[in-house]
Amino acid sequence: MSTQADSKPWTVPALAQAKRDGRKLVMLTCYDHGFARTLDANGVDLILIGDSLGMVVQGHDSTLPVTVEDMVYHTRIVARGLQRALLVSDLSFQSDATPERALDAATRLLQAGAEMVKLEGAGHKLEVIRFLAERDIPVCSHLGLTPQSVLAFGGYRVQGREDAAAAKLLADAKAVVEAGASLLVLECVPSALAEKITAAVVVPTIGIGAGPHCDGQVLVLHDFLGLDSGHRRPKFVKDFLGEGGSVAGAVRAYAEAVRAGSFPAAEHSY
Template identity: 50%
Template sequence: MADTKITPDHIRSMKQRGEPIAALTTYDYPTTRLLDEAGIPLLLVGDSLGMVVLGLPDTTGVTLEDMEHHVRAAARARPRALLVADLPAHTYDTPEQALASARRLLDAGAEAVKAEGGRDILPQVRAIVQAGIPYLGHLGMLPQSVHIEGGYHIKGRTESERQRLLADAEALAGAGAFAIVLELVTPAVAAEITRHIPIPTIGIGSGPDCDGQILVTHDLMGLLPWVRLRHARPMAELGRLMTETARQWQQQLQHRAPRSSTPGGS
């Protein structure tokens, strides 16, 4: 399997094999190569790039052109991993727009697309899947709805939310999604969804019982030392290492013997 290209069918079959699915975000060529060499099977060019790369306050300002640019960079690494790309906010408001946007991301090098929502976007999901484009669902906390919902909130705390999430997950599976990301869903409800549907769940801040986990690579690597999330403890501190390395290099330059500024020759 070392050289086998990962496909949506492979990700789907990992649930049946009981093999945990590891997924990370990527936004450029070197990161994609490094994560692929680590054996990560699913890499997401996420609209989280708005915050961790572009310095935007949230994902809602990310454009389809932004996504195309970063997908092209990541795709140049030709990863063995399945390369998925987010459809940014308001690029899938109708089935026709969703399909056109998905095709643009595939033309840029993505191998599957992801959008946020359940039964409310089912016509869009069906249009994408029926066109032969693999689809990754996203339920729970929906970052693109942050302004509508007034912040980021854990989902599944009430019985109505639990029922809605279960129905949405079942609908996405029925529409042909190969897996579903569950973001900030209560662990009990995430576990129930995972048992209930035939396709994998990939959690982020949703407890340990999903079929896999996804993290923003910058959070995992400590590349944003000024940001700390409860559900994403860094396993390295590469941000501080970068700062210290740059400081040491500057100090080495400052301590070199000064070059003579006197012109002329022998």
């Protein structure tokens, strides 16, 4: 269970301090009020309202159909269940296509209860990150396998295996942080590359299929509980429900494993 010291609400500056202190950050996705209360009470530091809801809640084949309205709705109901965890909400597909569109969507999400917004990619997104950060909207960047780019990628594949791709990912990571990102999610990236990126940037990195060397870890709630969402189970997933014996126990087991460095193990990494 959380100690009294751990019960203090998380803030964006506290995330940077956690990296400096070497404290691993625990993150899970969440989409409703009841799970939000359970995650918040059992050691989760950050909650992500991912556009993954399109696949695990709405039954779509990708995240592309998710709308800003969907994200605002889920942000509002999750926010009501939190006292401690910092709430991050995704900018849905093409809602961040221009700085002005991103500002409108991000404003709606923050007004619904989010404390940070997440967007995928670098390139032209650097202008968007800078635009939001200059307007005091905290930004989490997402690099590696970015699900909104699934059509361009031709599927869900590990990113950064080749030398040129790895060098570009490292450069992109430095660029998004320079543009103003306060947090960086790395998805489906080789462990050695994620370790290099984590050492190269001053903001915390959160891994999902990116090995044990990131500053924290995130899993999709339904994967973490071993629920069948109708999609292929990724290599980096571990079912914590069987180990924990209950949802609350699973959350505690996951939090303890992340902080101890026992998850992800080699079998969960690339």
